[in-house]
Amino acid sequence: MSTLPPRAGRRCHNAVNPLHSALYFSPDLGKELAGIGIEDPSAAYFASRGAAFGAVGPGTVTATFYNFNHELVARHLPAVWDIASPEAVLAARLRAADSTLRRLLGEEIIASPELAEAARLALHAAEACTRHARPLYAAHADLPVPEQPHLAYWHAATLLREHRGDAHLVALLAAELDPVEALVSHSATSKGMSPRWILSTRGWRRSDWEDASARLRDRGLLTAEGELTEAGTALRAGLEETTDRLDLAPYEHLGGAGVARLTELAGGFLRTAMAAGAFPADLKG
Numbered sequence: 001m002s003t004l005p006p007r008a009g010r011r012c013h014n015a016v017n018p019l020h021s022a023l024y025f026s027p028d029l030g031k032e033l034a035g036i037g038i039e040d041p042s043a044a045y046f047a048s049r050g051a052a053f054g055a056v057g058p059g060t061v062t063a064t065f066y067n068f069n070h071e072l073v074a075r076h077l078p079a080v081w082d083i084a085s086p087e088a089v090l091a092a093r094l095r096a097a098d099s100t101l102r103r104l105l106g107e108e109i110i111a112s113p114e115l116a117e118a119a120r121l122a123l124h125a126a127e128a129c130t131r132h133a134r135p136l137y138a139a140h141a142d143l144p145v146p147e148q149p150h151l152a153y154w155h156a157a158t159l160l161r162e163h164r165g166d167a168h169l170v171a172l173l174a175a176e177l178d179p180v181e182a183l184v185s186h187s188a189t190s191k192g193m194s195p196r197w198i199l200s201t202r203g204w205r206r207s208d209w210e211d212a213s214a215r216l217r218d219r220g221l222l223t224a225e226g227e228l229t230e231a232g233t234a235l236r237a238g239l240e241e242t243t244d245r246l247d248l249a250p251y252e253h254l255g256g257a258g259v260a261r262l263t264e265l266a267g268g269f270l271r272t273a274m275a276a277g278a279f280p281a282d283l284k285g
Contacts, residue, residue, distance in 0.1 A: 003256065008256070010243075013160060015266035016262065018270050019153070019278075020158045022100060022273060024045060024048070025278070025280060025283075028100045029100070031096070033047070033096075036088050042072060042201070042203075043076040046061050047080045047089045049065070049136075051086040051090045051093070052090065053139045055078060056078070057077055058070060061077055064169075067183050068179070068202050069203030097151060098148075098150070104273040105272055109272060114268075115153060116149040118153050118265040119149045121261060121262040122157060122266075123145065125262070126141075126156050126159040126250055127250075127253060128250045129141065129163040129249065134163055137162040137163040163247060167243050168239070171246070175238070175239055178212070180211075181212045181215060183202065183212075184216060185222070188222060188227055194284055196282075197283055219231075
């Protein structure tokens with residue numbers, strides 16, 4: 001039984017994670033990867049997030065990223081490693097994280113004791129993350145912690161994000177949601193990306209989306225209008241509760257006061273980053 005308030009870990013994750021995710025929407029990442037020869041946006045994403053695995057093929061990325069069309073992944077992997085090594089990609093990613101955070105937060109926050117405190121708290125939480133059955137977390141846990149506080153914070157946010165993400169895939173499998181069904185049902189909560197963004201980045205066709213929607217309707221999870229039914233809402237809520245349970249360890253390790261403080265600090269950084277345009281305006285529109 002948890003000693004934390006209900007959903008405290010999820011709230012903390014929701015405050016910390018966006019500064020990890022903002023990198024993948026940042027023009028700085030595209031610029032850094034183009035500088036080492038990777039110009040295609042999909043190739044850039046697969047390489048930058050998957051480089052911690054080493055020079056893997058498409059199967060590893062399709063399995064661990066879950067909601068991308070394997071045909072799209074195979075179009076770019078393993079060919080991207082002929083352009084740049086995983087080590088070069090990781091270095092470019094860290095340079096992009098540096099410039100992105102400086103642009104979104106400003107130099108005053110970058111140099112602040114609050115950001116250094118948040119990095120210490122997030123890294124302390126990550127000490128309790130576990131590698132077994134968590135491939136994306138485990139691969140990133142093998143990377144060195146950057147020395148600069150803002151990059152250490154980004155690294156810790158990455159560890160916490162991938163730890164929760166790996167757990168979420170277990171929940172999706174248990175709920176018998178395939179990749180497109182997971183995307184459709186998440187989009188229907190109004191918390192996920194818009195269908196336009198999903199289809200343009202995940203490699204699926206409109207017909208794939210419509211077929212998945214039909215399967216969800218047959219299960220009584222989606223209405224004819226594309227909204228979640230009561231059963232669909234309960235299923236999505238159950239997914240998050242299962243993910244919370246499987247992702248509890250780092251937040252229990254940090255403790256109630258630490259979780260509250262990290263949530264407070266991360267929330268402030270997030271508000272600053274959002275005001276600076278961390279994400280595309282039409283991401284959910």
